[in-house]
Amino acid sequence: MNKSTTLRKITGASCLTLAAAIGATSVANAANWRYAHEEYDGDVQDVYAEHFKDYVEENSDHTIQIFEFGQLGESDDIMEQTQNGILQFVNQSPGFTGSLIPEAQIFFIPYLMPTDMDTVVEFFRESEAINEMFPKLYADAGLELLQMYPEGEMVITLDEPVTSPEGMKNKKIRVMTNPLLSATYEAFGATPTPLPWGEVYGALQTNMIDGQENPIFWIESGGLYEVSPNLVFTGHGWFTTAIMANKDFYDGLSDEDQKLVRDASDYAFEKIIVHIDGLADESLEEIKKASDKVTVTRLNEEQIEAFRKRAPKVEEAFIDMTGESGKELLEQFKEDLKEVQKD
Structure with a gap:
């Protein structure tokens, strides 16, 4: 089951809706804004996008056109289209944005983020790094950062159960096109193998790679457990994503529409936090029902510590890549993180 979708070509520019009553003296303009994300129908980014769309359309005359994974190409394609102004909004994880904004790779330093959901959510709400420092970095790349939010704990799937870095030796692990993620799996003892998402299922099926990492809901949605059935919970981090707007587009909006966009992103954030609560457990149960070949390995604290001891190498690599x-x-x-964990 390889969920490839047909690439669709965008036709036409932003739509102008003319609403005029007989004898009216003014014309109301409503724009059609294009929004692309990296996931399938019903997945976390898609649910966020639908809530964003609902808020915009219920509170304005504007409309939102959503493009799911594959409809406009891979992640790199939709980012390029956003930077060029073809798309107004893009939802993309730092795993791909990291090549454009190296500092965004910070989310791939293992064992930096906690795995407790309440702590993670509070961090995204309160973090100065997230809410004050990141927007400036994204603006330098021509993007208006609207919201960062978590999707779920990262889980590794493999061709066999593994409980130690030694067990990862020579395992070819698919990674996003992200230098720091490669450094993470090198530190873990594996061989990182960059691949676009569309090639992952087939590469696992043909043993070109031995494993990959993703949140559980994506492992279920993409059917990855069918070809990589051994799930290993290492507790090394959460998958994070971000919604952005083309900065020229955003800066050109009226104050009213800028507030609309901000309010829509905040509204969708609150909805998505509710959505992901319990989603991992539900997805894992669905995977277990679908396949009796699936194994689930949850590392104990001693086993996790063997991986955690390798994290400082990745921190050093991050600083080397990003400088001051x-x-x-x-x-x-x-x-x-210290502040939210203290609270």
Whole structure:
């Protein structure tokens, strides 16, 4: 079951809706805004996009056209289209944005983020690094950062159960086109193998790679458990994503529409936090029902510590890649996490 979708070509520019009553003296303009994300129908990014769309359309005359994974190409394609103004909004994870904004790779430093959902959510709400430092970095890349939000704990799927870095030795693990994620799996003892998402299922099926990482809901949605049935919970991090707007587009909006967009992103954030609560458990149960070949390995604290001891190498690689700005961001990240964990 390889869920490839047909690439669709965008035709036409933003739509102008002319609403005029007989004898009216003014014309109301409503725009059709295009929004692309990286996931399938009903997945977390799609649910967020639908809530964003609902808010915009219920509170304005504007409409939102949503494009799911594959309809406009891969992740790199939709980012390029957003930067070029073809798309107004894009939802993309730092796993791909990291090549454009190196500091965004911070989410791939293992064992930096906690795995407790309440702590994670509070961090995204309160973090100075997230809410003050990141928007400036994204703006430098021509993007208006509207919201960062978590999707779920990362889980590794493999060709066999593994409980130690030694067990990861020579395992070819698919990674996004992200240098720091490659550094993480090198530190874990594996061989990182960058691949676009559309090639992952087939590569697992033909043993070109031995494993990959993703949140559980995506492992279920993409059918990855069918070809990579051994699920390993290492507790090394959460999958994070972000919704952005083309900055020229956003800056050109009226104050009223800028507020509309901000309010829509906040509204969708609150909805998605409710949506992901319990989603991992539900998805895991569905996977177990669908296949009797699936194994679930949850590392104990001693086993996790063997992986955690390798994380400082990845922090060093992050600072090497990002320089002083990355160092400052990492320090603030840790300070923010300390604050929410204290609370």
